[in-house]
């Protein structure tokens with residue numbers, strides 16, 4: 126039976142750490158044998174490709190990862206949420222890969238991977254009006270419950286990705302780098318992947334190479350994003366010298382320092398992420414990640430300026446954002462992109478599927494990217510391991526057909542649609558504070574219950590050690606879709622969305638109407654956090670009395686469907 130591990134329960138010494146300490150670059154100039162037939166060829170050595178490779182290689186499959194670039198390399202996807210911290214724990218336990226499990230806790234990251242990451246105790250939002258100093262009444266701070274088996278972090282991806290790659294190699298995966306994929310042939314009896322110097326042969330192809338995927342281009346899967354409701358572009362960089370926002374403003378009832386979490390400046394038509402890596406006694410970093418997300422229909426690109434000049438010109442319109450970033454020094458040149466949204470017609474075909482980040486992307490608000498990545502790694506690994514006869518699972522051995530992997534298609538579509546629905550409404554709500562306030566309260570409700578759905582599976586696993594509690598997620602289109610609160614959440618989303626759509630009709634005050642709609646919800650524990658009250662802006666679920674009130678309500682006083690279908694676990698003694 127599993128124990129309820131805390132941060133000190135270090136299951137494994139990180140291989141990458143050991144090899145780097147020895148000064149050995151394991152895979153330097155490694156050229157794989159082109160005559161070898163692989164079971165699975167994986168395009169891309171980001172978190173998706175290397176996590177999948179570790180799982181498959183550990184079970185004895187012959188795996189090749191092909192990477193266009195070279196590690197260590199910069200990557201985005203730095204802020205975790207509870208769900209993207211819990212998933213690595215689940216994957217680590219389910220497939221016996223502690224290296225992935227290390228991502229589930231800030232202390233495990235420092236102990237095993239790198240001291241260059243930050244931690245995330247909270248998520249903070251400050252709503253700004255152009256030209257006006259920030260008001261303390263326009264801040265939100267949401268602190269999730271703190272449980273011993275996970276904590277959220279700010280991942281310094283250069284080092285995290287290198288570590289995960291080293292782990293995949295140690296589990297037996299072959300790796301080639303600086304090797305762009307130039308052609309992918311999917312045949313009836315196997316796949317052939319061409320690169321400038323070699324061709325590689327395999328049974329199955331997993332494409333985790335992202336937006337520029339060769340396979341997606343060749344198959345004609347890419348559709349841009351004509352139906353995306355979200356519309357955004359970005360300007361981002363890594364910096365040093367970032368001052369904690371706490372020096373500028375405090376709000377009386379906030380539970381944590383702003384700098385201890387991911388901070389978001391929000392305004393009409395956009396938002397900015399602030400992700401410190403230095404915010405933790407155990408971190409040796411001096412860096413932070415900052416990035417502006419702008420709706421180009423409201424804030425078109427100014428290509429007369431360099432990306433950094435445009436960034437600085439933009440923030441000078443908001444006095445307290447400018448003050449927050451006073452004194453920063455850029456450690457990598459600012460990057461500027463065009464519209465970020467993209468999608469695909471298809472994610473699965475015979476002998477191949479694409480990862481969520483290859484299938485499409487919406488916008489990084491609410492850090493869905495790594496949640497989707499890990500959900501898909503779990504689903505994809507269970508499909509592949511059963512298709513290769515390594516485990517019983519959703520696919521019959523030897524079946525690599527489109528139909529056998531159809532759930533992956535549904536998963537990736539549902540993830541994308543969910544992101545687009547919530548993030549486009551978030552942008553709409555940013556136009557003024559009261560609708561943003563109501564929207565943020567909605568977001569808190571749905572994320573809190575989504576987190577509980579994953580925590581419930583972990584608690585049940587701690588009770589009896591049965592990994593079937595995790596495999597139950599495979600019966601849902603996407604984890605949470607069959608949860609007892611799913612319908613409540615969906616109706617609320619629809620109603621709030623409808624109110625946002627009629628904004629400005631002169632009849633309804635959108636923000637007030639959204640708050641009133643939230644206040645009607647009987648499935649939300651109002652005594653814990655007064656959903657719908659305009660002053661409900663900070664909540665700290667890391668405080669024993671607050672989480673105790675939530676659980677007490679859940680076990681005894683919540684509506685029947687929640688008590689029977691969500692709060693049906695026993696709390697481990699150590700929780």
Ligand SMILES: Cc1cc2nc3c(=O)[nH]c(=O)nc-3n(C[C@H](O)[C@H](O)[C@H](O)COP(=O)(O)OP(=O)(O)OC[C@H]3O[C@@H](n4cnc5c(N)ncnc54)[C@H](O)[C@@H]3O)c2cc1C
Pocket residue numbers: 168169170171172173174191192193194200201202203204205209304305306307333334335337338339359361416465480481482483486489492493494495496498
């Ligand atoms: C602006 C922005 C901010 C984000 N912030 C967050 C966040 O805070 N939190 C979060 O959870 N998510 C965030 N995301 C999403 C996150 O970045 C992705 O979900 C995650 O990185 C996907 O991982 P991956 O392994 O699928 O892809 P990647 O990490 O992109 O890896 C793809 C790999 O494929 C390689 N490759 C590409 N083409 C080829 C080729 N032809 N041949 C071989 N190799 C190739 C690339 O070099 C790369 O190493 C953000 C995304 C963006 C755009």
